[in-house]
Amino acid sequence: MPELAEVEFFRKRWHQAAQGKQIVQVLTHDRKKLFRSAPASELKNGLKGTTLRSSMTAAKQMLFRFGSDKWLGIHLGMTGELRVETATYSPLKHDHFVLVTKRHSLVFSDPRMFGKIEFHQGKSTPVWWSRIAPAILSEQFTPDVVAKFLARRARAPIKAVLLMQERFPGIGNWMADEILWRAQIHPRRLAGSLSHTESRTLWRECRTVCRNALRTIAGAGNYLPPDLNTHIPDTWLFNHRWCDGGICPKTSGTLIREEIGGRTTCWSPKRQKL
DNA sequence: CCAATTGTTATTTA
């Protein structure tokens, strides 16, 4: 489920429950696949007894800082989520990693195990963290940066280009569709075919969708289930895109769903022409 | 049994 704003939502959920709290126990299934940079045992030993100091997100990544020099990096993959349960919670089948405080269990759950958990010790953030592309809402994400990137990916469909994390960090399948829908650009258009005006519109809508998603999904006050995604307005494409026969809230026409760039893509043919 | 899934990466093809 997790794209930019969902990732921020999950980070806040853990942060709100455990910031300033000590980790008294670490539970793990020790699924090697999930623990990339360090074995689960190292995380266990490293985090036990430490205190959650701070946390942050960048793109689809999260970084939690424990004590002064312990860093837990989490990527939720396609089906990962973070939950908060009681301190006595017993992990279920897909709960691969649990941090227990005096009052809560912070649970990382991921049925398909496309996610990853990283561990780093050191004074500053791990190298892979600093390699994440500048955020879409940062000043470095300019119309010119977008135009140049589209030129370099000229022969790929624009939908596929929007999913490239090296330039559009945090954008995933639904956000890409939302952006193109707002920008009135057909997802199958080749990146190199966009006019200067369209490229600039795309830049603007990238920022608008990120801002709106963060405010709507991650900005709410309640981080306990089942609040994720529940109050997204019907004026977005989001609530109409998931099954065949959806109606475009802007044109009232029927939405189309087809695979583009290897992903199911939804668009409104009345406002997004080839 | 078949298709589909809001992500990433390795491999293959052009």
Added chain:
DNA sequence: ATAAATAACAATTG
């Protein structure tokens, strides 16, 4: 050599 397309990853659900 480069970029784009595809397969693979794993598990569940309809």
